[in-house]
Amino acid sequence: MSDDIKHECGLAFIRLRKPFSYYQKKYGTVYYGLNKLYLLMEKQHNRGQDGAGIASVKLNTEPGYPFMHRERSNAQQPIPDLFEKVFAEAREVEKYQPGITRYPGLMKGNIRFLGELLLGHLRYGTQGKNNVELCHPFVRHHPIPACNLTLAGNFNLVNVRELFDFVNIRPEEWNAESDLAAMLEVIHHFMVQEEEKNPQEPDIVSALRQAAVMFDGGFHIGGLTGNGDAFVLRDANGIRPSYYYINEDVVVAASERAAIRTAFNVDEDEVQELMPGQGLIVRPDGDIRIEQILEPGERRACSFERIYFSRGNDQKIYRERLSLGYTLSETVLKAVDFDLKNTIFSFIPNTAEVAFYGLIKGLQDYLNQIKIQRILSWNKDFDEAKLEEMINRKVRMEKIAIKDVKMRTFIAEDNSRNEMVQHVYDITYGTVRPGIDSLVVIDDSIVRGTTLRQSIIKMLDRLGPKRIIIVSSAPQIRYPDCYGIDMSRMNDFVAFRAAIALLKERGKLYILNEAYGLCKELARTHTLDAQNVVRQIYKAFSVDELSAKVAQIITPPGTRAEVSLIYQSIENLHKSCPNNLGDWYFTGNYPTPGGNRVVNKAFMNFMEGKHTRGY
Template identity: 65%
Template sequence: MSDEIKHECGLATIRLRKPLSYIKEKYGTVMFGLNKMYLLMEKQHNRGQDGAGLAVVKLDMAPGTPYMHRIRSNVQQPIADIFASIGNDVKELEKYQPDLLSHPGFAKGHIPYLGELMLGHLRYGTQGKNLVEFCHPFVQRDLTPSRNLALAGNFNLINVDELNQMVNAELTELEKNSDLKAMLNVIHHFLVIEDEKNPNTPDIAAVLKQSAIHFDGGYNIGGLVGNGYSFVMRDANGIRPSYYYIHEDYIVTASERAAIRTTFNVGENEVLELMPGCALIIDKDGHHTIEQILEPKERRACSFERIYFSRGNDEKIYRERIQLGLHLSKPVLEAIDYDLKNTIFAYIPNTAEVSFYGLCKGMEDYLNKRKVERIQSWNGSYSEEMLAEVVNRKIRQEKIAIKDVKMRTFITEDVSRQDMVQHVYDITYGTLRPNEDTLVVIDDSIVRGTTLRESIIRMLGRLKPKKIIVVSSAPQIRYPDCYGIDMSKMGEFIAFQAAIEILKERNERHVLTDLYKRCKELKRSNELHTENVVKGVYENISTQQLSSKIAKLITTEGVNIPIQVIYQTIEDLHECCPTNTGDWYFTGNYPTPGGNKVCNQAFMNYMEGKNVRGY
């Protein structure tokens, strides 16, 4: 994705079902669980690089002995930092007890993060600054073990204020906007009530049922309770992903199926999806149940997971991304007037590579069809040279764009900063014939268009192609997200900017003011969540009109080359990714009422000139 957006988060849990002595005997090391947690988190590092955290609960510790520990980091490589710290603790202890790891009980008592329950998290910050205090897991401590709670998740909640008010939470300034803190307060509130009914063995399913009914958002959350219980729960629409694997020695969960498969070397069908509204609950003895916490609603799993966020080494996601590219081949062929001889195909690194393969496959299918037609037209009368010329024709693919390491400007001056941004990408010179070849480049999606305009188009223009066609494997992003992706400022979307320009050119600015008035009316009556008013912005603008205007907006000043933008259609997206139908950022059809509220608020913020998030 050329436009960097903060998104998602990664979750991982491991519950060892056997004593550490058994684990050491069978797997050769008492550190088996921690080693696997490290791998689970590293295999999901794409999901969060602003910070990481780990919480551990030890079972059957002597009274007065610490049993819940947490470590967090927000340095440049937080996963490595956390596990290096744990490793250093072990090395320090081994100075005094060289055979420390040979004695599971002794090691467990002295190594803080060696325990049976582990909760790992990777953070992409969508709320607050990138302070270590915002890194998950959060912990609510209590003198009673069954009331100690560590919580982490991949989510955003829309109704944070309402949740905090419901439980009369006392918050610091730092905590007021934290959706994780709000969720922790609510779950802990009901955990305490349940523990009063059933001391030391609270019904976790009951706690989650009382809590989750109040959450407005998409989420995959994991929690550890001090008495040895643990849980992972998914929202009722299945917006955020959640997978698990049950083994006789351990139970594992993660945000991505492939992470579990790689870490534990298991088959695809052995890793199961946690269904919408369900929770995987594990008791203190290691027994698990799948509980239906919320009545499942229409499945609206986030389609961006398949387009971009999840790693593409999952075979289903890989095939779906191939299909996303393949479905774009027809409009691209039409755009180049079927002239493959004078067209070069490339992709914008790195994650658009798989959809690029699909696009090229579509081109190859067309070219092979033409080859057959050409040979058949000869009616058996052809020379070796004629046959060789046809058979050797190939799709022209080149490594055009190169993304350099993340560049950080050391100058705050706007002009200097803009000059630096232009060089985030570089090109391979001499890869096309100036003024003869059309250049087709595919990207995962076009969110803000900033990098295209300020860097990529300018860079590609140096090659002097006859025409540049930018292809997006995702549809037009028109609306904000509020379920885990940091896209909540209306004015930043290139599609919205294009719509505004079109309305201005038509002298229809009144459309915006009318919609703004409607939003204000709904807000006054506390009904901002009842409809998506912003759909009216696009009501009389066709997809093609919007694409044409976007092409003009991303055209860099001084680049006199025709630019065309081609987007995936909503229909083809759903055909390619049939299990992930969440498309609210494209269609405005939000799965929860809070989505409408955030979208309308984001529009009002734009109209009022407020550069703030929509929730």
């Protein structure tokens, strides 16, 4: 998307099923697991720019020797930074103990991260500062090995304070809002109880069932315990994605199917989806189970994963993004009055490229039908030149915009910063016939509209098009997300600002006050999660009315071209992404009660002038 919003986090999990000597013999290295962990993390690098972390657990260590290790980084390139530290240590060991590589067991004892259980995480911060202390995994130590826990995941929870209260912990200021810290403490609480019941074989499944039912949000988490239990767990509605792969050598899990396929060179059907509420459990003895940890609810897998977050090299996601563009073609044709001769099509940013291909295919299908109809209407009244001219008609495509290397603005003064923002993208001159051509540019989604107003529209207008039509492959983003994406302030959404502007224009601001009064009453009765009050605000307007007002908002002063905006419909979104029907940011239909509480709280913050998160 052209707007900069926080991404999803990424998880990588590996459980080696053989001794290290096996991997040295079969693959020529005892670092097989670490090498694969690195690949899994790099192939999900789209899911984290704020930091990364890894953890390992060694099986069957002698008493008194460390068995759990963790390293984290918030360097500019955190993944290479992490693994450079890990392998620098390994090189140091090999340097001072020549020949140690011939003894895998000895290497395991001397190299910290040479463990059978490996956990990796890529972080996009959705709360707090991007301190290294907030990078996953987190660790909870305990004198009893089985009660040591390291945890990481991709999630947001909306009941963090309640979780800390349950375990009677007052967190430090730096992690008071940390979802992971709260989850860690609750799971650990039940792990300790299970260990007390059965010290010889504590029941990790029972601990997870008792803990997970308390988590209000979307989550995909991975955990390692000191006695060798390992697990991956997905929320009951399948909001956050989760995939796994098992063969005779390894058990693997990750946030994206394509990452596993690439790292292990396997086919699509070999990588399985962990279904809603399920846990992938690997016991210390290597026993593997898929357990139903939570009662599955209605599947509400995040559609934003398909539109934008996940990498497009997953074959299903690729087809879905093509469909998102294709289904827009009819609306776009109507918007340009079916005048393909004088219309140029392009995309911004690169993440919209696949949807762009789908849009072009839809336009080409239309054009091919026109060609057939015209040729048939000629009967036999045509010559070679006339036929050649008709056959060679094409949809006009150009690479209109190029994103420069990421520009960093060190200037604090607002006007100068705004000037710099205009130059994040650059244009290809000479592609548009000034005053003649219309320009259609597809974006995958529009959140704030800030980059469109401050940079993209100004840049496109310099080419002199008669019209600029911005097309979003996603519907209007109207509501906060609280299940992984850091979108929790109402005023951030350009669709919401458009609704407020229309209420002012039409003398209907009383609707805001009525909604605020209802929210206050719900808060007083502790039923803020009972309904989504903000829906009332949007009911006063059609999609087209809001789109027209958004177009006005994103059009900077002095723009010569006529600017309009086309959004994807909810119906075509569901048609294109039939297995990912989570659409609460578009419809306000939240899968958990906490979602209603968040949107109502975010609206109250807006009305009270508070620029804080809604959870």
